[in-house]
Amino acid sequence: xxxxxxxxxxxxxxxxxxxxxxxxxxxxxxxxxxxxxxxxxxxxxxxxxxxxxxxxxxxxxxxxxxxxxxxxxxxxxxxxxxxxxxxxxxxxxxxxxxxxxxxxxxxxxxxxxxxxxxxxxxxxxxxxxxxxxxxxxxxxxxxxxxxxxxxxxxxxxxxxxxxxxxxxxxxxxxxxxxxxxxxxxxxxxxxxxxxxxxxxxxxxxxxxxxxxxxxxxxxxxxxxxxxxxxxxxxxxxxxxxxxxxxxxxxxxxxxxxxxxxxxxxxxxxxxxxxxxxxxxxxxxxxxxxxxxxxxxxxxxxxxxxxxxxxxxxxxxxxxxxxxxxxxxxxxxxxxxxxxxxxxxxxxxxxxxxxxxxxxxxxxxxxxxxxxxxxxxxxxxxxxxxxxxxxxxxxxxxxxxxxxxxxxxxxxxxxxxxxxxxxxxxxxxxxxxxxxxxxxxxxxxxxxxxxxxxxxxxxx
Amino acid sequence: xxxxxxxxxxxxxxxxxxxxxxxxxxxxxxxxxxxxxxxxxxxxxxxxxxxxxxxxxxxxxxxxxxxxxxxxxxxxxxxxxxxxxxxxxxxxxxxxxxxxxxxxxxxxxxxxxxxxxxxxxxxxxxxxxxxxxxxxxxxxxxxxxxxxxxxxxxxxxxxxxxxxxxxxxxxxxxxxxxxxxxxxxxxxxxxxxxxxxxxxxxxxxxxxxxxxxxxxxxxxxxxxxxxxxxxxxxxxxxxxxxxxxxxxxxxxxxxxxxxxxxxxxxxxxxxxxxxxxxxxxxxxxxxxxxxxxxxxxxxxxxxxxxxxxxxxxxxxxxxxxxx
Numbered sequence: 001x002x003x004x005x006x007x008x009x010x011x012x013x014x015x016x017x018x019x020x021x022x023x024x025x026x027x028x029x030x031x032x033x034x035x036x037x038x039x040x041x042x043x044x045x046x047x048x049x050x051x052x053x054x055x056x057x058x059x060x061x062x063x064x065x066x067x068x069x070x071x072x073x074x075x076x077x078x079x080x081x082x083x084x085x086x087x088x089x090x091x092x093x094x095x096x097x098x099x100x101x102x103x104x105x106x107x108x109x110x111x112x113x114x115x116x117x118x119x120x121x122x123x124x125x126x127x128x129x130x131x132x133x134x135x136x137x138x139x140x141x142x143x144x145x146x147x148x149x150x151x152x153x154x155x156x157x158x159x160x161x162x163x164x165x166x167x168x169x170x171x172x173x174x175x176x177x178x179x180x181x182x183x184x185x186x187x188x189x190x191x192x193x194x195x196x197x198x199x200x201x202x203x204x205x206x207x208x209x210x211x212x213x214x215x216x217x218x219x220x221x222x223x224x225x226x227x228x229x230x231x232x233x234x235x236x237x238x239x240x241x242x243x244x245x246x247x248x249x250x251x252x253x254x255x256x257x258x259x260x261x262x263x264x265x266x267x268x269x270x271x272x273x274x275x276x277x278x279x280x281x282x283x284x285x286x287x288x289x290x291x292x293x294x295x296x297x298x299x300x301x302x303x304x305x306x307x308x309x310x311x312x313x314x315x316x317x318x319x320x321x322x323x324x325x326x327x328x329x330x331x332x333x334x335x336x337x338x339x340x341x342x343x344x345x346x347x348x349x350x351x352x353x354x355x356x357x358x359x360x361x362x363x364x365x366x367x368x369x370x371x372x373x374x375x376x377x378x379x380x381x382x383x384x385x386x387x388x389x390x391x392x393x394x395x396x397x398x399x400x401x402x403x404x405x406x407x408x409x410x411x412x413x414x415x416x417x418x419x420x421x422x423x424x425x426x427x428x429x430x431x432x433x434x435x436x437x438x439x440x441x442x443x444x445x446x447x448x449x450x451x452x453x454x455x456x457x458x459x
Numbered sequence: 460x461x462x463x464x465x466x467x468x469x470x471x472x473x474x475x476x477x478x479x480x481x482x483x484x485x486x487x488x489x490x491x492x493x494x495x496x497x498x499x500x501x502x503x504x505x506x507x508x509x510x511x512x513x514x515x516x517x518x519x520x521x522x523x524x525x526x527x528x529x530x531x532x533x534x535x536x537x538x539x540x541x542x543x544x545x546x547x548x549x550x551x552x553x554x555x556x557x558x559x560x561x562x563x564x565x566x567x568x569x570x571x572x573x574x575x576x577x578x579x580x581x582x583x584x585x586x587x588x589x590x591x592x593x594x595x596x597x598x599x600x601x602x603x604x605x606x607x608x609x610x611x612x613x614x615x616x617x618x619x620x621x622x623x624x625x626x627x628x629x630x631x632x633x634x635x636x637x638x639x640x641x642x643x644x645x646x647x648x649x650x651x652x653x654x655x656x657x658x659x660x661x662x663x664x665x666x667x668x669x670x671x672x673x674x675x676x677x678x679x680x681x682x683x684x685x686x687x688x689x690x691x692x693x694x695x696x697x698x699x700x701x702x703x704x705x706x707x708x709x710x711x712x713x714x715x716x717x718x719x720x721x722x723x724x725x726x727x728x729x730x731x732x733x734x735x736x737x738x739x740x741x742x743x744x745x746x747x748x749x750x751x752x753x754x755x756x757x758x759x760x761x762x763x764x765x766x767x768x769x770x771x772x773x774x775x776x777x778x779x780x781x782x
Contacts, residue, residue: 020666026499033498041471044491052665054506054672268546271555 005031008067009050010131011201015063017056023049039068066201103158105151109183110176117187121194124149130198134206143195147187155184216443231442232308232341238446239312288319288377290405292366294384295349296326296357302413302440303353306383307345309445311336321373324348326355329365359388359425363397374404382410382433386419386426393425395432402432410436411448464524464606468497482687483512483519484680492671493520493649502629502650504614504665507673510717512684513653514612516673520649521608529603529648530610531596533617539624543634545593551586587638597628598642606646614664615654622664629667675717678705684718689725698773699736700725704748706765707758716748723747736766 009024019027026049034045043064051060108117125131128145162177212234257280267274293310295303310322314336324332330352335344374380380401402408410433412419412426419426430436439445467477474490485493496503505513521528531542565582569575585591594602600609614622628634629650633643652668654660676684682701685692692700704721716724724747733740741762749755758765 022666026501029499030495033495040487041491044488045495048488048492048495048503048669048671052504052668052670053659057670057672265540268548268551 007126007131008063011063011067012050012060014202014206015059017051017059017063019050026050063201066197103151103154105155106158106180106183109155109180109187117190120150121146121190125194125198130195131202133195133199133203135203136199139192139195139199142198143188143191146191146195150187150191152184152187155180159184216446217441231305234442235305235308236312238442239309289313289321289379289381290370290373291320291322291381291383292329292362293322293324293332294326294357294359294362294382295324295353296384297354298357298387299385299413300354303349304345305442306413307348308341310383311341311344313449321370323366323370324352325362325365326352327358327361328352329362331370356389357384357387358391359384359386360392360394363394363401367397367400371400371404374401376404376406378405380405380408382408384410385412385414385424386410386429387423388425390423393428395428398429398432402434407434408432409434409448411439411445412436413440414438415440464526465497467524468494470494477523478519479687481519481522483515484684484687485516486673486676486680489516489671489673492669496649496669499669500632500647502652502668503671504652504654504660504668505671505673506654506656508675508715508717509655510719511673511675512718513651513673514610517608517610517651517653520651521610524608524649526606526608526649527603528608528610529596529600530612532612533614533621535616535618537617537621539621541595542597542621542624543595544598544636545595546587547591547593551591554586554591589639592636592639598634600648600650601628601632601634601642601644603648604645606644607648609648609650611650611652613655614652615657615660619661622661626663626667629664675708675715678702681705681718681721685721685725688722689729692725692729693734695773696728696733696735697725699769700728702772703736703741703765703769706768707748710757710761712749712754712757713751714749714754720748736769738762738766741766 005027006024009019009027012019027046030045030049031042034041036042043061046064047057047060051057105120108120124146128142128149130142130146133139133142159177159180162173162180212230215231215234259278259280262278263274263276264272266276266278291310291313293303293306295307299306307324310324310332314320314322314333320333321331322333322336323329332344332348335347339347398408410426410429414424414426415438418424419430426436435448437444437448439448468474471487471490471494474493475485475487478485478490492503495501505516507513517530518528566575566578569578592598597609600607611625614625629652631643632647633641635641652664678701681704682697685697685701686694689697701721704716704724708715724744727744727747731740731744742759745755745758749758
């Protein structure tokens with residue numbers, strides 16, 4: 001009774017529904033309470049017990065359907081109602097007095113007992129551990145092992161013997177061999193689709209994870225277009241994770257001011273003698289961020305992802321002002337706020353993207369229009385390569401920004417050895433950045449932002 | 460008492476029927492959740508967008524089971540002295556005064572210090588006792604002899620410390636008061652927590668709860684709900700109304716109208732003695748359904764088509780695909 005549920009939970013975990021041990025135990029209790037007889041009831045009951053968010057519920061539904069849909073061998077009689085398809089399934093005689101061949105699997109095939117066959121396949125599958133399948137390429141291997149476990153070799157030997165004929169073989173040996181041969185090919189099909197289902201259940205999500213990990217570490221410039229969807233999912237998940245960790249308000253003790261009300265309350269147990277003192281606290285605000293993103297031609301490959309990141313950041317941080325520029329700088333907070341991600345990014349790129357860079361112009365625009373968005377609680381993030389086409393880099397404005405803000409962080413997709421070469425002004429901007437780093441992978445981006453949020457909240 | 464409760468919650472059909480009597484149309488998922496909650500004695504965390512009937516579910520359950528409903532509204536800064544218990548300071552002070560006067564009588568005849576201490580120890584200590592305890596909602600719910608329905612509303616509005624503090628109550632149905640000890644519920648209350656998902660709840664809390672998600676209803680269910688809540692609305696108009704709202708949910712709006720808005724709108728229609736949906740009527744009453752100026756404008760632009768589809772849908776019984 002317990003087995004199917006345990007495997008189901010394993011399948012759930014494989015498809016990224018987090019099921020803790022305690023929840024697994026509860027799932028058992030729930031099943032004990034509702035039983036397996038009512039499918040819908042079982043599904044609803046398990047769903048409220050183990051899937052704890054809207055996304056998890058979706059994945060739960062998928063996995064449930066997949067997991068409990070199996071073990072139905074196709075019934076050939078359903079296909080042709082008049083029974084013309086009958087020879088799809090080896091039926092020997094009228095099925096009633098199927099001959100004994102001395103081979104269990106062969107008997108089973110000749111009898112045509114689908115349910116028993118499904119059960120045996122299930123059992124064999126567990127014995128060879130099909131649930132451990134990890135890669136798409138392993139399917140053939142597992143299908144073979146599954147069939148071996150069920151006794152395919154013996155069956156093949158039997159078929160060969162029957163075909164050879166000769167002494168000691170029943171009279172209708174050839175017919176029987178043909179029937180078994182047919183049964184064998186059906187068995188192969190079923191085994192393959194069984195393994196496919198197992199792969200779907202246990203491994204697809206793991207493969208996806210592997211792919212995601214790989215993408216996280218690939219240089220932004222090298223990521224191919226077809227991975228864009230996957231990428232945007234990764235970035236969103238990352239932004240959400242970071243937000244969950246840091247966006248709550250922190251309290252910080254303000255030393256020296258006694259919170260009289262709470263002190264009295266705490267010390268009621270001591271008849272009001274203040275053994276324990278409680279100090280007033282103040283709330284530490286969520287980080288306030290101004291992000292400025294270069295979308296010019298020189299960073300074309302990375303611009304999409306920088307904007308994508310900006311978009312995700314915008315979803316999770318309340319106080320974010322974002323700007324984008326090639327030469328002229330515009331505010332894009334509104335665009336990011338009011339459009340879906342796949343609309344917003346092309347919209348911004350169409351507006352100002354892929355033009356020649358002019359950092360000086362961009363900084364002048366920032367100074368003229370938006371300098372008051374930067375105050376001493378603001379963190380300024382620059383995303384760009386610092387290549388300014390030999391125009392005036394306006395180092396002076398950078399210095400002002402540095403002075404006004406809490407800190408300035410420059411994330412550059414180029415490796416550090418390129419900084420200062422050609423038209424790169426990076427080395428001149430650098431003294432006015434609190435942090436200047438090379439970031440060219442998603443993983444790196446995550447690490448930097450993680451550092452960033454941690455240090456702002458600690459201030 | 461407990462038997463009737465178990466009896467009333469014995470299977471899904473009974474629960475659906477019972478809540479139906481309270482004019483709450485429950486889906487199978489909802490009643491399954493209540494069934495499991497009863498069997499495993501676990502709280503239910505109800506999520507869903509505003510106005511799909513999360514709070515109403517708790518109210519109806521309480522009414523159905525004939526149990527008192529104890530409601531606690533969460534907000535930022537809610538702490539244990541407001542949620543759990545508070546000492547009656549004034550009375551405690553009076554008590555010490557009285558004690559001071561009486562102490563002579565108590566210690567009369569004691570000659571040595573040791574003797575006095577022994578007498579004092581014999582004298583029962585009531586300073587920290589339940590007499591001086593002011594029960595707040597959570598403690599109150601545990602103290603109900605016959606059980607209760609405890610509704611912890613909008614738990615996502617409270618801060619994280621409070622969430623952690625709920626854990627003991629939710630998993631063991633007990634609270635620990637340092638000065639007295641642990642108070643355990645005689646009959647575990649049925650607990651509903653509701654959340655609008657303004658922030659993600661912690662894993663620890665989610666793990667201790669059953670998780671019920673109430674989606675926006677489909678046309679059929681919504682019609683039944685409106686019928687139950689606004690019985691004196693004409694059936695044809697009700698259909699039109701529901702179809703109209705269903706179409707609106709397909710639009711790109713800031714805030715989609717949920718069931719409570721549909722019900723409000725239906726009540727408005729009854730008040731206005733409306734017979735059919737038409738343009739002026741919709742335009743005049745749209746502010747009942749939509750709470751943003753932008754949304755109202757979006758819908759007004761398309762209202763002719765929406766109304767036509769809704770009226771047609773009400774006749775044929777199903778909604779034509781919207782463009």
